[in-house]
Amino acid sequence: MSAAALPRVTAPERHDILSWITTTDHKRIGILYMGTTMLFMLVAGLLAMAIRTQLARPGETLIDAHTYNQIFTLHGTAMIFLVIAPFALGLANYLIPLQIGAPDMAFPRLNATSYWMFLFGGLIVFGGAATNEGAAAAGWTSYVPLSEISISSGLGQDFWIVGLAMVSVASIITALNFVTTAFIFRAPGMTMWRLPIFTWEMIATALLIFMAFPSLTATLLMLFVDRRLGGHVFDPAYGGSAILYQHLFWFFGHPEVYVLILPYFGVISEVISTFSGRPMFGYTGMVLAAFAIAGLSMGVWAHHMFTTGAVNNPFFSFVSFLIAVPTGIKFFNWICTMWGGAIRYTTPMLYAIGFLMNFLLGGVTGVMVASPPVDFQAQDSYFVVAHFHYTIAGGSLFALLAAVYYWWPKVFGWMLDERLGKIGFWLTFVGFNVTFMPMFFMGLFGMPRRAYTYADAGALPALNLTATVGSYLMLIAALLFVANIIVSARRRVPAGNDPWDANTLEWATTSPPPEHNFESLPPIRSARPLWDLKHPRSQAVVVKVAGAP
Amino acid sequence: MTTARGLFISSALFTGVLAIAYWIVAHEPAGTMMLGFMTAALSTVAIYMFFAERDADLYADRPDATMREAAGEHVGTFVTYSPAPFWIGLALSGLVLGLVVAPAAAGLGIVALLFLGGLLIVRSR
Amino acid sequence: MYPPTWPALGTTQSQALADDWKIFTYAALAVALLVWGLIAFAALRFRRTARNAQPRSQRDTNGPLEIAWTVAPLVLVIVLFGVTYHIENDVERLAPNAPVQIAVNAYRWGWTFRYLHGPTINGNLNAPPEMVLPLGQTTEITVSSSDVIHSFWIPDMLFKRDAIPGRVSSFDLTPSKPGTFLGRCGEFCGLGHATMAFRVRIVSPSEYQHWLAYEATQ
Numbered sequence: 001m002s003a004a005a006l007p008r009v010t011a012p013e014r015h016d017i018l019s020w021i022t023t024t025d026h027k028r029i030g031i032l033y034m035g036t037t038m039l040f041m042l043v044a045g046l047l048a049m050a051i052r053t054q055l056a057r058p059g060e061t062l063i064d065a066h067t068y069n070q071i072f073t074l075h076g077t078a079m080i081f082l083v084i085a086p087f088a089l090g091l092a093n094y095l096i097p098l099q100i101g102a103p104d105m106a107f108p109r110l111n112a113t114s115y116w117m118f119l120f121g122g123l124i125v126f127g128g129a130a131t132n133e134g135a136a137a138a139g140w141t142s143y144v145p146l147s148e149i150s151i152s153s154g155l156g157q158d159f160w161i162v163g164l165a166m167v168s169v170a171s172i173i174t175a176l177n178f179v180t181t182a183f184i185f186r187a188p189g190m191t192m193w194r195l196p197i198f199t200w201e202m203i204a205t206a207l208l209i210f211m212a213f214p215s216l217t218a219t220l221l222m223l224f225v226d227r228r229l230g231g232h233v234f235d236p237a238y239g240g241s242a243i244l245y246q247h248l249f250w251f252f253g254h255p256e257v258y259v260l261i262l263p264y265f266g267v268i269s270e271v272i273s274t275f276s277g278r279p280m281f282g283y284t285g286m287v288l289a290a291f292a293i294a295g296l297s298m299g300v301w302a303h304h305m306f307t308t309g310a311v312n313n314p315f316f317s318f319v320s321f322l323i324a325v326p327t328g329i330k331f332f333n334w335i336c337t338m339w340g341g342a343i344r345y346t347t348p349m350l351y352a353i354g355f356l357m358n359f360l361l362g363g364v365t366g367v368m369v370a371s372p373p374v375d376f377q378a379q380d381s382y383f384v385v386a387h388f389h390y391t392i393a394g395g396s397l398f399a400l401l402a403a404v405y406y407w408w409p410k411v412f413g414w415m416l417d418e419r420l421g422k423i424g425f426w427l428t429f430v431g432f433n434v435t436f437m438p439m440f441f442m443g444l445f446g447m448p449r450r451a452y453t454y455a456d457a458g459a460l461p462a463l464n465l466t467a468t469v470g471s472y473l474m475l476i477a478a479l480l481f482v483a484n485i486i487v488s489a490r491r492r493v494p495a496g497n498d499p500w501d502a503n504t505l506e507w508a509t510t511s512p513p514p515e516h517n518f519e520s521l522p523p524i525r526s527a528r529p530l531w532d533l534k535h536p537r538s539q540a541v542v543v544k545v546a547g548a549p
Numbered sequence: 550m551t552t553a554r555g556l557f558i559s560s561a562l563f564t565g566v567l568a569i570a571y572w573i574v575a576h577e578p579a580g581t582m583m584l585g586f587m588t589a590a591l592s593t594v595a596i597y598m599f600f601a602e603r604d605a606d607l608y609a610d611r612p613d614a615t616m617r618e619a620a621g622e623h624v625g626t627f628v629t630y631s632p633a634p635f636w637i638g639l640a641l642s643g644l645v646l647g648l649v650v651a652p653a654a655a656g657l658g659i660v661a662l663l664f665l666g667g668l669l670i671v672r673s674r
Numbered sequence: 675m676y677p678p679t680w681p682a683l684g685t686t687q688s689q690a691l692a693d694d695w696k697i698f699t700y701a702a703l704a705v706a707l708l709v710w711g712l713i714a715f716a717a718l719r720f721r722r723t724a725r726n727a728q729p730r731s732q733r734d735t736n737g738p739l740e741i742a743w744t745v746a747p748l749v750l751v752i753v754l755f756g757v758t759y760h761i762e763n764d765v766e767r768l769a770p771n772a773p774v775q776i777a778v779n780a781y782r783w784g785w786t787f788r789y790l791h792g793p794t795i796n797g798n799l800n801a802p803p804e805m806v807l808p809l810g811q812t813t814e815i816t817v818s819s820s821d822v823i824h825s826f827w828i829p830d831m832l833f834k835r836d837a838i839p840g841r842v843s844s845f846d847l848t849p850s851k852p853g854t855f856l857g858r859c860g861e862f863c864g865l866g867h868a869t870m871a872f873r874v875r876i877v878s879p880s881e882y883q884h885w886l887a888y889e890a891t892q
């Protein structure tokens with residue numbers, strides 16, 4: 001096939017509500033995706049505030065055990081399935097065609113279908129709260145037999161299952177779309193080894209989704225059969241196995257945590273490269289590291305099961321340790337990208353550096369809990385709560401905010417306020433660390449996660465109160481963010497095509513881009529076509545190295 | 550497309566090796582099965598790409614391709630609006646909720662969906 | 675009774691576990707401090723100023739450096755794996771014919787401790803059961819569950835093992851410090867999870883014999 005001319009967009013642009021419901025434009029779907037995840041994040045964030053308020057002091061009776069169990073289940077489920085992962089899918093929806101110089105995604109209608117399935121799936125999960133016995137309350141992992149109908153008889157658990165099944169299928173469809181688009185729809189000269197790092201990370205993410213999410217869909221189906229159709233897949237009384245559920249769930253669940261982080265590695269790479277005024281250092285190593293992480297993450301699922309005594313701990317421990325190597329490569333490459341640059345401290349860059357600082361602690365504590373003797377204490381304690389919040393909140397969420405501040409001008413055509421943004425960053429950064437640093441100690445001291453109260457003994461009350469204070473700092477930062485959007489929307493400082501002096505193609509078109517994305521494309525001779533355009537003298541050098549992988 | 554193809558081939562090889570190593574070390578059927586399935590799935594894509602894309606010649610894969618030489622050929626148009634995706638999403642929600650709650654509710658839902666879907670199709674013409 | 679502060683390390687196994695904690699904490703902190711330092715240095719040193727107005731280099735690759743930071747972490751994690759492998763083997767080794775053997779059954783929301791050739795202790799949310807163990811004598815504990823998954827966790831001994839319905843799983847504890855330690859459920863099991871506790875009281879072997887004799891009369 002000669003992909004010479006790509007299909008063209010012909011219909012005129014519309015702006016009524018119906019046009020948003022029926023749109024198949026990747027940019028609008030991206031905005032819908034990201035906007036929806038922001039709303040879900042608001043709910044999930046308020047649930048987190050409820051958790052921290054309840055735990056501010058020992059023996060608090062504000063929230064009872066059953067409500068608390070629903071709250072943390074919804075908080076975890078929403079943050080993982082409905083916020084962090086789909087925001088990345090939305091961002092990639094918006095960016096991949098722009099970054100590779102394509103007019104749209106490969107399958108626009110499938111793309112829209114995946115968004116609506118995600119939205120309704122998410123609403124169904126939350127909708128479980130309106131049922132008689134409330135929302136699902138078995139944790140985001142919903143281990144059997146706890147989630148079986150004999151123990152959790154409420155409809156909320158079923159809503160959780162079918163809602164997530166829809167989200168899961170939607171993710172697989174989107175992943176398929178990403179890979180096809182990135183393989184086939186690249187502009188002339190945009191070879192695979194000139195793809196922006198963000199697009200590369202999304203290809204790795206899509207590969208992970210292909211491999212992991214079918215396992216989730218199948219597991220949810222089996223759980224549904226057990227609950228509603230009288231099956232005994234996971235029932236030990238009939239020869240089923242509770243451990244089998246954990247194998248199946250984590251076979252999805254561990255790759256999922258890399259689905260939550262790889263896209264944000266891409267975001268950070270773009271932001272650091274742009275604001276340092278340098279190319280991505282170690283481009284090839286960066287790409288290979290992403291795929292090394294994706295591959296290795298398929299072999300570590302049972303490190304969530306060290307304390308079951310039912311798995312081969314050394315195997316999973318070793319493969320988990322190995323993941324530290326490609327992650328380390330990424331860190332050193334980010335540092336070397338800054339090295340020798342002229343770093344501009346904008347809000348996205350601050351969030352990117354905050355990401356590096358926080359995620360590093362999440363990473364090294366990840367190596368700690370990958371050692372079974374450490375995990376015997378840390379498993380299901382606040383130590384792992386601290387660890388994964390350092391990766392998902394201190395990492396992914398910081399990068400998510402970097403992405404919002406970085407690409408906002410492109411999406412809406414006007415700038416967010418930098419001063420409010422920076423104040424917000426410092427509040428978030430301090431609040432985050434004050435919230436989650438004490439949790440390492442709580443866990444080591446023996447506080448179990450998913451407990452609605454704790455004993456008034458030793459250091460626990462002081463540590464918990466500190467964490468709660470930190471969480472309120474983050475709440476203020478969240479309000480500031482909303483204020484920033486309102487203030488900036490009034491001011492409407494025009495962004496222009498390329499407000500950040502960036503490298504990649506999405507900044508070569510107008511802000512916001514026209515419906516068919518590009519009026520014209522600059523020649524693509526490296527991974528930084530826009531930078532080449534702005535620095536014509538360096539062109540010769542760039543062309544020479546461009547042939548290499 | 551060499552890189553894209555290589556991606557799937559090397560992924561399939563990696564999970565294949567992982568499956569064998571896991572079986573040798575752990576002798577655990579569930580994980581070995583799943584790694585085996587994964588290898589099979591990746592191999593399917595890899596084999597498809599090997600045969601289907603062997604002759605593919607994309608301008609995108611030529612480091613020195615220009616916009617000008619690629620221009621001109623008209624291969625189709627993108628759909629910009631379609632009522633189907635929203636309708637499919639709603640219908641699926643009705644279906645899964647019907648499975649959970651009550652067939653009667655699902656019936657009512659389907660009537661409402663049909664009405665809404667019809668409306669959408671008429672309006673978007 | 676159980677100040678939740680630094681774990682008391684009440685068993686010989688927990689001392690090995692604590693060694694692992696220390697090695698990994700120091701290794702993690704060393705790596706983190708090094709990389710934090712590099713990030714901070716790069717971030718501050720190369721900020722844009724009047725004197726550093728333009729990026730001074732567009733170099734984007736350095737082969738030897740990239741190989742070095744691939745190989746060095748690889749060596750580090752292989753060494754750490756060696757450490758972890760040995761300590762885990764030590765901790766999980768089961769002594770043949772342990773002098774005390776207890777079958778632990780977890781249920782929503784309480785515990786039953788069934789001593790081999792001895793008493794059965796039962797307890798629930800309102801009255802947490804107490805497990806009495808003789809100092810210095812290896813105890814083999816076998817955990818299981820009669821409903822959902824629980825976890826037998828004694829934070830002061832740095833150890834937990836999941837109690838899974840349809841499965842039994844054994845481990846050894848060798849008490850090395852007299853005293854009373856709090857145990858709790860470590861795996862989320864529903865409404866009573868937060869308060870599903872028990873106690874472990876470690877006494878001298880003679881006291882333990884007294885206790886056995888007393889329980890036999892009950």
Ligand SMILES: [Cu+2]
Binds near residue numbers: 780824825860861867
């Ligand atoms: Cu329990």
